[in-house]
Amino acid sequence: MSGQIALVNQNLRALKEASRKVSTLKNLRTFSSCCEASLRSISCQDVARAHLSPTSSILQRSRRATCSSAIIAEHSSPSSIFRTYETPYTYSITKPKWKNTKDAVNVTLSPWQQMSRSFLSAVSMTGFNDYELGRKEFNIDVPEYFNFASDVMDEWARKEETGERSTNTPAFWWIDTKGNEIKWSFRDLAAKSKKVANLLQNSCHIKQHDKVMVILPRIPEWWLLNLACLRIGAVLVPGSTQLREMDIRDRLESSKAVCIITDKEISHLVDKVVKDTDGFQHKILIRDRDEKNNNNRPGWLDFQELYDAASDEHECVRTRGSDPMTVFFTSGTTAKPKMAEHTHVSYGLGHIITGKYWLDLTPHDIFWNMSDTGWAKSAYSNVYAPWGQGSCVFIHHSPRFDPQQTLQVFNDYPISIFCGPPTAFTMMIQQDTSQYSLRSLRDCISAGEFLNPEVNQAWKQVSGNYIREGYGQTETVLMIGSFRCNQVKPGSCGMAAPGHDMAIVDDDGNELPRGKEGIIGVKVKPVRPLGLFTQYVDDPERTQSVFRGDYYLTGDKATQDEDGYYWMIGRNDDVITSAGYRIGPFEVESALIEHPAVAEAAAVSSPDPTRGEVVKAFIVLAEEYKTRDQSQLVTELQGHTKQLTAPYKYPRKIEFVDSLPKTVSGKIRRVELRQKEWSQQPKK
Incomplete structure (x- = not known):
């Protein structure tokens, strides 16, 4: 034991020496928060992987240990780090349970030795910190069978049970403008989503591959239904709450959904169209949170009644990675909206690229994304990317965007990363921001439309953070991003994401030289990138039309500069x-x-x-x-x-x-x- 203590002291001296060499306050904060994060997040069971999330562990064995990312809070200090060291060290010595776990890998060092090594590596490594190396080493071993609910969500729940993930940071944190608040852990999400899975299977007889349309605002049930559909192998078809009668009819007919789940606001529209829809089976109504009476609407099942009666014991169906998981309706230019289909692997696993590399999320982050539930961006950043990395999904349910209200949320809640459309940032910088504290905010993300460089510069003055842009589509995961390890060029959406071979091409898929305007293309031959949609459902001609030569053509026009940064010009189509x-x-x-x-x-x-x-x-x-x-x-x-x-x-x-x-x-x-x-x- 004396030898172990001596080694611990040696490690502490090395850390103190490293911290002494840090010359600026900013770097000191970076160093200290990285060290603290690495200690909090590296589990005894996964020491050899040095804090890989469940989805990240599917990556082929990492060539080096990586610690959690970057600048967390202003109050980080070396003294708090050294105190933090004792807890995982003691745990690893007194509870060597890691040796017998199902995920155990060959480890030559004891847990606390491996931890101290990762602890020291935090001085120079902060998450995805080397763009070229990250792209070069990116390699995902795609499993034949995969289900995000059982392979990722349930794994995080298990880590909470064993103490490997702290429940101090919830997995889901929801507030609304009426003062309601909900905090759920991964264990809570597992139990509750299993009840909803039983509800769908037993009360509605929904089978694997059946399509379930969900049109709900940003209420907690939407997230439970996402996970429940995964558990039973049903195909989720999300829709915006702003859809009207014509939209709903078209989507029900096109998708052949057997069930629709919505609230009172939409239910009367559904009643007008569902009688004309073949093969439809069930309508489920979710009551307002303040409504106490049971639903007595004819022809509708009451969600809360079915939920209360359901068991929280459920065995997840075995889904192939290639099985369809979700269908998004994406806007069309000359015809009805297309149905872009994604699989359990393309979205459930593919958003490693979004969460790990672009958003740079960790289990300590509280991540707020403003997207509406009917859009693919909500799946990107409200489900798969954050939960894949064990982060907290924060939701503020408000009927409409209010810049002052948004700034107040930053002031009142410890949001560490925020993602919103450029419009939101534009409206916020027009407010008097001096009365709000943005101290917890360590990173800001934007996507969905073009960000004005002047807005980015103004937000930097307000928050201390540049807005990092990203580019993806309903048909893809993140393809291009402004990554934390790269310089931000205001006005550019960044560089090609790991796992993506991108180019500017002409209409026939031929590569164009740097600086030449053309269409953003994603190379699909000889290797199809993870995260790309499978097809436009029931529309082989439109599916074929977006693949030219070796490329998938996005339809967006841009140029690429000599440094590899992409600069958006506009839509090549009419969306x-x-x-x-x-x-x-x-x-x-x-x-x-x-x-x-x-x-x-x-x-x-x-x-x-x-x-x-x-x-x-x-x-x-x-x-x-x-x-x-x-x-x-x-x-x-x-x-x-x-x-x-x-x-x-x-x-x-x-x-x-x-x-x-x-x-x-x-x-x-x-x-x-x-x-x-x-x-x-x-x-x-």
Whole structure:
């Protein structure tokens, strides 16, 4: 024992010497917080992997130990680190249970020796700290069978039971504007999602591969349903709460969903369309949290009643990695929205790239992502990326974005990483931020639309953090990102993510030289990247159309500079991205055409200082409406669109024209209208 104590003292002296060499306060904080994080997170069972999360452990054996990332809180101090050392050291000596675990690997050093080695390595290593090496060594051994619920979530729950993950940081933290608050651990999530799985299987007879549509706001049940569908092997089909009758009908018919789960706000719309849908079986209603009475709506099952009666014992079905897991509807330009299908591996495992490398998450992070539940970004950053790394998913349920309210949440809660659309940052920097503390915030992320470099610079002055951008699609996981280990270039969305061979290509998939404008392409031959969708369901022609040569063509135009950074130019197709929402012009035009005043309509993007871009409709009026008051017609058409489709899609700008530009074959030339709009933007 005296030899062990001597080695501990030697390690402590080495740490003190390392901390003495740190010259700046910032580096000292980085050093100390890294060390502290590495001690808190490295478990006895997983010492040889030196803090790999369950998903990360599927990576082929890491060539070197990595510690948790980076700058955590201002109060980190060397003295607290040295005190922290004693607890895991004592645990490893007194409870050598690690030797007998199912995950045990060959270890030549004792747990505390391995821990001290990782502890010392924290001086120079902070998470994903070497871009080139990370890309070179990235290699995932894709298993034949994989299920995120059993292989990742239940593993984190087990780690909580054994003390390998602290429950001081919850796995799920939810608040709303009414003062309600919920904190769940991974064990809570496991037990509760198993009850929901039994509810779906036993009360609704939902089978593996059945499609379940879920249209809910940001309430806790949405997360339980995500996990429950994984456990029973059902295919989740999420939808935005802003969908309207026409949208819901189209999605139910296209997806062939057998069940829909929603709240009162949407239920009356469902009742109007579900009678026309073949193969439909069940409607489940989730009551408002403040509502005490049971649901007595005819034809609807009450979620809470079924949940209360369900058991929390459930055996997860065995799913192949290639089995379909979820289907997202993605905006179309000339037809109905496409159904992008992902598998248990492409999303459940593929978001290692998003969570570990881009977001740089650890089990100590409290991560707040603002995405709506109906979008793929919510799956990215509200489920798979954070929980894959054992982080806390923080949710503030608010009916609409309020910049002052958001700043107050930063002030009141220890949010360490925040992800929001550029619109949110733009609106926050316009507030008086001096009255709010952003001290806990160590990193800021943005995606979904283009971020103005001036906004990024202004946010840096407010928070001390540059906003790191990322680029991905419904069809993919993160493909391009501004990584913590790289320099941030405001205005660029970053460099190619590990596991992705990217290039700028022409319409035929031929690579273009650096600096040349073209389409962002993802190389799929000879190796298809992890995280890429499998198909557009029931649409082989559209699936085939996005693969040219050796590349998947994203449809987004950009350039790549000599350093490898990508600079976005815009959509190659006609999809409109406004305040984080992706809007297909076809859906807007279809709604407008149903009004008797509209003879023809074309919807394009138009520049907007707050939202980045908004929907503008060019409308040819029917003869009998050409003498009507145009300002009154604008209001009427906007209200009409909101009634027929999701309100976020309505045209905020309308211009009446005599005719629309068309091709020889009669197709509307939206590109011409769009160029007209953007050419009128004031020069800076």
